[in-house]
Amino acid sequence: MLTLYTYFRSSASFRVRIALNLKGLPYESVPVHLVRDGGQQLLPEFRALNPDALVPVLLDGGQALHQSLAIIEYLDEIHPTPALLPKAALDRAQVRALALDVACEIHPLNNLRVLKYLKHELKVPEEAKNGWYRHWIELGFASLEKRLNASPPAGDFCFGDTPTMADCCLIPQIFNAQRFDVDLSPYPTIRRIHAHCMTLDAFAKAAPGAQPDAE
Amino acid sequence: MLTLYTYFRSSASFRVRIALNLKGLPYESVPVHLVRDGGQQLLPEFRALNPDALVPVLLDGGQALHQSLAIIEYLDEIHPTPALLPKAALDRAQVRALALDVACEIHPLNNLRVLKYLKHELKVPEEAKNGWYRHWIELGFASLEKRLNASPPAGDFCFGDTPTMADCCLIPQIFNAQRFDVDLSPYPTIRRIHAHCMTLDAFAKAAPGAQPDAE
Numbered sequence: 001m002l003t004l005y006t007y008f009r010s011s012a013s014f015r016v017r018i019a020l021n022l023k024g025l026p027y028e029s030v031p032v033h034l035v036r037d038g039g040q041q042l043l044p045e046f047r048a049l050n051p052d053a054l055v056p057v058l059l060d061g062g063q064a065l066h067q068s069l070a071i072i073e074y075l076d077e078i079h080p081t082p083a084l085l086p087k088a089a090l091d092r093a094q095v096r097a098l099a100l101d102v103a104c105e106i107h108p109l110n111n112l113r114v115l116k117y118l119k120h121e122l123k124v125p126e127e128a129k130n131g132w133y134r135h136w137i138e139l140g141f142a143s144l145e146k147r148l149n150a151s152p153p154a155g156d157f158c159f160g161d162t163p164t165m166a167d168c169c170l171i172p173q174i175f176n177a178q179r180f181d182v183d184l185s186p187y188p189t190i191r192r193i194h195a196h197c198m199t200l201d202a203f204a205k206a207a208p209g210a211q212p213d214a215e
Numbered sequence: 216m217l218t219l220y221t222y223f224r225s226s227a228s229f230r231v232r233i234a235l236n237l238k239g240l241p242y243e244s245v246p247v248h249l250v251r252d253g254g255q256q257l258l259p260e261f262r263a264l265n266p267d268a269l270v271p272v273l274l275d276g277g278q279a280l281h282q283s284l285a286i287i288e289y290l291d292e293i294h295p296t297p298a299l300l301p302k303a304a305l306d307r308a309q310v311r312a313l314a315l316d317v318a319c320e321i322h323p324l325n326n327l328r329v330l331k332y333l334k335h336e337l338k339v340p341e342e343a344k345n346g347w348y349r350h351w352i353e354l355g356f357a358s359l360e361k362r363l364n365a366s367p368p369a370g371d372f373c374f375g376d377t378p379t380m381a382d383c384c385l386i387p388q389i390f391n392a393q394r395f396d397v398d399l400s401p402y403p404t405i406r407r408i409h410a411h412c413m414t415l416d417a418f419a420k421a422a423p424g425a426q427p428d429a430e
Contacts (some may be wrong), residue, residue, distance in 0.1 A: 052316065052358045065312065076306040078304050090290055093285045100282040104322075105269070122337070142266075143267045193235070
């Protein structure tokens with residue numbers, strides 16, 4: 001049995017929820033509230049599972065796995081069908097790079113603990129903090145939009161006509177963008193992929209609003 | 216023939232240089248100066264290769280690959296020996312997670328363009344900016360140090376007694392830490408792994424000071 005420590009709004013947890021759903025793997029969901037109790041991820045019980053104090057954590061037979069992309073690669077290795085990475089090495093590199101474009105260039109800058117540091121340590125005013133949030137999404141989405149229209153162009157999904165790890169990363173990032181009122185009109189391909197993904201149960205049921213801990 | 220677009224001080228380029236050296240793959244090095252000319256990565260010629268305007272880019276037979284971890288996984292797939300990931304899925308997940316602990320939780324916050332945004336847009340004073348830089352390294356290294364002493368504990372390298380993708384990420388991050396005078400005394404295991412890696416040509420020849428474009 002798989003157990004996922006998750007927070008409904010956590011973008012990295014959302015990635016793993018999509019992957020689990022795409023693979024049809026049932027899991028028990030354990031909510032970790034990132035705000036309540038001063039942040040339940042900071043409590044010793046959770047830190048024992050993940051010293052980073054970050055969700056998600058996936059428990060598989062007593063083994064705690066962390067880092068959403070490492071978890072998705074793991075799921076893809078032990079449950080290869082349906083595959084979340086293409087077969088050819090160059091294609092795999094392209095899908096991984098798209099996933100990392102979100103996971104390394106956008107999301108880390110908009111993480112809750114980073115926003116807290118900007119507010120409390122650097123005394124950045126609310127509007128400038130929201131501007132920072134939007135800036136990294138807009139910068140990242142502008143180059144992603146170019147890539148998705150380059151060779152080979154995106155199909156129904158980021159890469160071809162089946163969902164991959166890249167979609168697992170992109171869709172949660174779009175939710176964050178919408179929450180912070182980022183104007184998505186300059187990114188028609190990203191919007192098209194998003195609209196298509198959200199017609200699928202695997203994505204819709206992984207969304208923040210569909211989680212048991214949603215507020 | 217492989218061509219690497221690189222900058223001597225770029226931590227992500229350094230990761231790929233280590234991987235190429237560990238695999239014994241010769242490559243042509245094309246320097247992209249991140250400061251000169253207002254940042255050569257921002258010039259149209261380079262943006263045509265990578266719309267993100269980030270190094271490294273690896274050219275393999277006309278195909279441009281970006282994102283250092285996607286490049287390293289690609290190299291590991293097309294040149295499997297010596298392997299930069301272990302064989303068992305759980306072990307692979309652990310190595311990938313260690314690599315991502317650096318690549319997602321530390322390095323993105325200390326990237327040049329992020330430091331520029333703090334300085335120019337948010338008007339963060341120099342000393343507070345350097346404090347930010349050190350903060351994310353110290354937070355990340357504290358949890359990495361715990362992980363490296365957990366089960367299974369690190370060997371000569373982050374995982375066992377052969378170098379992996381995790382070492383490709385950790386060692387460049389230590390160089391950054393030293394450049395910003397981070398006190399490394401609380402992380403004896405990280406220091407031990409670093410000292411061992413730097414006795415190896417693959418790491419030493421990939422270091423910033425050993426690059427043709429070093430200043």
